[in-house]
Amino acid sequence: MNVGSIKDFKEGCADAIPICLGYIAVSFAFGIEASKIGMTTFQAAMTSLLNVTSAGQFSALEIIARNGSFFELAVLQLVINLRYMLMSCALSQKLDLKLPTIHRLVISYGVTDEIFGVSVLKKGRLYPMFSYGLIVTSVFGWVFGTVLGAVAGHVLPQRLISCLGLAIYGMFIAIIIPDTRSNRAILAVVLAAMVLSTIFAYAPFLMMISSGFRIIIITVIVAAAAAFFAPVKEEEDE
Amino acid sequence: MSKVYLYILLMAVVTYLIRALPLTLIRKEIKSRFIRSFLHYVPYATLAAMTFPAILSATDYVISSVVGFAVALVLAFNKKSLLSVAAFACAAAFITELFLR
Numbered sequence: 001m002n003v004g005s006i007k008d009f010k011e012g013c014a015d016a017i018p019i020c021l022g023y024i025a026v027s028f029a030f031g032i033e034a035s036k037i038g039m040t041t042f043q044a045a046m047t048s049l050l051n052v053t054s055a056g057q058f059s060a061l062e063i064i065a066r067n068g069s070f071f072e073l074a075v076l077q078l079v080i081n082l083r084y085m086l087m088s089c090a091l092s093q094k095l096d097l098k099l100p101t102i103h104r105l106v107i108s109y110g111v112t113d114e115i116f117g118v119s120v121l122k123k124g125r126l127y128p129m130f131s132y133g134l135i136v137t138s139v140f141g142w143v144f145g146t147v148l149g150a151v152a153g154h155v156l157p158q159r160l161i162s163c164l165g166l167a168i169y170g171m172f173i174a175i176i177i178p179d180t181r182s183n184r185a186i187l188a189v190v191l192a193a194m195v196l197s198t199i200f201a202y203a204p205f206l207m208m209i210s211s212g213f214r215i216i217i218i219t220v221i222v223a224a225a226a227a228f229f230a231p232v233k234e235e236e237d238e
Numbered sequence: 239m240s241k242v243y244l245y246i247l248l249m250a251v252v253t254y255l256i257r258a259l260p261l262t263l264i265r266k267e268i269k270s271r272f273i274r275s276f277l278h279y280v281p282y283a284t285l286a287a288m289t290f291p292a293i294l295s296a297t298d299y300v301i302s303s304v305v306g307f308a309v310a311l312v313l314a315f316n317k318k319s320l321l322s323v324a325a326f327a328c329a330a331a332f333i334t335e336l337f338l339r
Contacts, residue, residue: 018319021324043243046246047246047249073245088258091261092265093264095261109257111261162302165297170324171323173307173310173323174318178314191286193287194286197287211292219284223279226276
């Protein structure tokens, strides 16, 4: 059973540097918001360390601020973060089938949009040591940014905070766009998902669907259509 | 003990279970070509849907977001690294905003 070496760990750390920087920018904003509703720096950092989910954490603040019910919070997290279940399914196919449960439990902790994006598009098998490098580096940025935002959010100039908001999307784009050059089906998937997402965001009635559900619905529709019309050949499935 | 800690722990447990169940329970290679293809396309669909149109409101001004978006697209299309795409997108938005304020 090969879990990878220290070299894989370092490679994971290096690949996660942009995630780490993007996370510092986004979680910085989370830290500011958390301190605004009266959370202590410790509570904000604990939230980031235990959850590692941007959309989930931001949406939870609203419920915590108005002292909402536990049930509501649980359902909201389930809906917003359900996409991780799809990602976990996809990731399960990248792991060695004999990989022991303990490694699977640790890798699960770090299933986020960004870590997933880097992991699943890595060529060949996914070694746990590589994942651990990704997770350690990314989560460090996520928690560090949260603390920074909670402690010092008000001292940074707004124009700096404003443009940092793009970091996370820049990363998403860097993950998905290169493959659209050589693969028409992926280009169609990316375009279709963006068009549908725009329709869902602005069309009457559809815009009432929460962003978590919106992403799940679009992912299922677009990925299923692509799988039907452009099934992947076995050799290019890696 | 503040109620805030209960909120934090509850959301952590829900979120962790969502992530851990498929990874620990699915231990076979999925044979169905359809499902394999579906899972192959999942990251592209998810990340694309999360990026647009949300990126338009990522900064304080739509115009600086659009400029950052365009820069990111061009760099990513030319296969630049994650870090440079993210950094130059932010820098482009920052410079654009210098002209706006």
